Amino acid sequence: MTKRKKIIIITASVVALLAVIGTVIFFLTRDKEEDEGAGGSRSSTMNDQRRSNIMRLAENYAQAGEYNRALDLLDGLLIDNPDDEEARALQSAILSMDRSPGSSSNNTDALLEAQRRFLEEQRRQNEAFASNLQRSASEASNSRASEAEAEAAAARRAAAEAEEARRRAQEEELARASRELQEIMRRINNLVTDGKARLAAGDLPGGTQLFEEARRSLPAGENRFQSQTLANIADAYYDYQAANPNTAGAREVLPKSTEHANEAVRLDATQALPHYVLGRIARDARQNDRALAEFREAARLDPNNYLYAYDLGRILFIAQRYSEARDAFQNAVRLHPDYEQAWYNLGGALRALNRPDDALAAYRQAVSIRSDYTAAHREIGRTLVAKNDTRGAIESFNRALQLAPNDFRTLCELAAAHSQAGSYTEAESLFTRALQINPSDAQTNYNMAVVKHELRKYTEAISFARLAVDAVPSNSVYVYTLGLACEMAGANDLAVTAYRTAASLDPRYMRPRINLGSLYLTRGNYSDAISVLNEAYAVEPANFEVNNNLGAVYAKQENWSYSIVHFERALSSRPNDATAMFNLARAYVASGNPERAVSSYRDVLRLTPNNWDAMFELGKTCVTLGQNTEARRYLQDLINSNPNYSQRAEAERILNNL
Secondary structure, X not given: OOOOOOOOOOOOOOHHHOOOOOOXXXXXXXXXXXXXXXXXXXXHHHHHHHHHHHHHHHXXXXXXXXXXXXXXXXXXXXXXXXXXXXXXXXXXXXXXXXXXXXXXXXXXXXXXXXXXXXXXXXXXXXXXXXXXXXXXXXXXXXXXXXXXXXXXXXXXXXXXXXXHHHHHHHXXXXXHOOHHHHHHHHHXXXXXXXXXXXXXXXXXXXXXXXXXXXXXXXXXXXXXXXXXXXXXXXXXXXXXXXXXXXXXXXXXXXXXXXXXXXXXXXXXXXXXXXXXXXXXXXXXXXXXXXXXXXXXXXXXXXXXXXXXXXXXXXXXXXOOOHHHHHHHHHHHHHHOOOOHHHHHHHHHHXXXXXXXXXXXXXXXXXXXXXXXXXXXXXXXXXXXXXXXXXXXXXXXXXXXXXXXXXXXXXXXXXXXHHHHOOOHHHHHHXXXXXXXXXXXXXXXXXXXXXXXXXXXXXXHHHHHHHHHHXXXXXXXXXXXXXXXXXXHOOOHHHHHHHHHXXXXXXXXXXXXXXXXXXXHHHHOOHHHHHHHHHHHHHHOOOOHHHHXXXXXXXXXXXXXHHHHHHHHHHHHHOOXXXXXXXXXXXXXXXXXXXXXXXXXXXXXXXXXXXXXXXXHHHHHHHHHOOOHHHHHHHHHHHHHHOOOOOOHHHHHHHXXXX
16 A cells, blocks of 8 residues: 655745735734623723722732732733733732832832833833834835836836937927928927926926917817827826826826827827827726727837837736737837846746747846846746756746845745755745745745655644645645644544545545545544545546555455455556555455466566565465475575565475475
8 A cells, every 4th residue: 555645835926916014923812802882882991990990909009018919910900811011011010029028118119110111121122023024024115116116217218218209200290390380389399398397296287287288279280290299298197197196186187198198099090109098098997908909009000119019918918818919029129129028028928828948038138138137037937947947946036036035926936946856944944034024825834834744844834734724724735734744743633634624625636535545544444444535536536546545445354356456457557566566466365366466476576576575475376376386486585585584484484395
């Protein structure tokens, strides 16, 4: 009977969604529930008054030297509420007071001083705790801010280039106009430029006023120029609300941005910018179909604008149209080879298309442009993990961690890579750091339980597996891992309960059923073992472990026909498994079929020549068949090869009788 207990660490590629919440593990206690309604309020007031009276009485007793009576009162308060800091301060003060005869005259001052020292120490500890928490949160925030600033810088570069392109278009429009019209257009362009500056400075009313003046001044019949102007205003309004989200001003200008962009499209359908603005507005509102249509139109009208191609690729990726997204990102990097974000997103599209080598090339191009691109280094690591290149993955994750030392995702994935490489001590250390940042994360607690199991720290594995289960009780893998840790720690009753729960959570999950059947078999509870293993057999009738364990259970019941059936099916899955082959041979002997047993024992010795038990049993079986020469050869070879064999005396007795 075999019992495979390998656990696979589930790495979280979606761990990017998890937020860093601090580096201190919080031990939470349940607050008392407050009564609701007027009656509850009166009860609370009475309790507060009673507590205040007890505190005053305890202080009076202490000042009078009645220390035990004071402490008894405080014990009662602290039993009701262990977190009553004021009561604990008074208790500590009384315990530290001088109780020698004649000291009662100074008790009041001593009591106040002791209380002051206790509360001062409490404040110091609280401040240190808060400082540590704030520092770790600040480090994590700085890491995220650095990444965001790099992306913002790329966006600013892109915006500047787009602005330059618009300026050139305006100059082209001016060049074809008459001198008088040129002056009007130039004045309107200046108004729009000044309006943008006002918005950038936070002066929304001033910017709006200049935009309205520019709009009123638009020359009739110049649809192209009017469209360009309105598109620029729409773009400026969009940028303002993007820079000032969740403000009254943002809510005010977003409709104006939409209005100006739609009017620009109506005046001149060949202008790309208003479609781009409408696409961004729709994307922000999660109107993905509309956003896709607008971005596609913008890219069609201006095929040389890499931003249009880039944002088209992003919305296509969201729509899971990965081939089209790849094409759009490839167009973006063709137009702007130094745009690292486009290379990064191209890598994502290629990974989604199951082209890991091409994805790696794209990610590496991104980091060659910007060496501190943390997310790209992390994606290189993830891609290498998928390619089973754990050494390369560890190098990339380490680079990402150097850039963002407290990044939760990177810590978890670097730890998982070390675990995959068998470096469990390193994985344990990294998961510890990750759990200091996010102590309640179920996935990380599960992964830590797996690592503790591999390090044979089974009691600790139980603790982490229980945290994972408490966080997500419906996850059958977490519950199974808790059961496995309990079994390895010798807590078999708890293991049985966990395995049963895991099996009930997922009717097709094999591992808990296999291990549960094995536990029942070990305990001699054969009917339950058969029941649970047959459940597994119904799901995977060709599963090696299920059939091997069923064969072993039926052998224990001496139901040899069923035992043989399942051992044979086990060998159909693993034809060269010597253990199952040995078990089948013994079942053949017990069922009265020694000829087939001899063949199976010989197959065992072919696979494992030093299997002394198989050699001994083969010799015995040959005797049964009257093949004395063969029996003598096997038994003598056994004694010569392994003089210390445990059943040597029996082998010699058989030889002497041949």
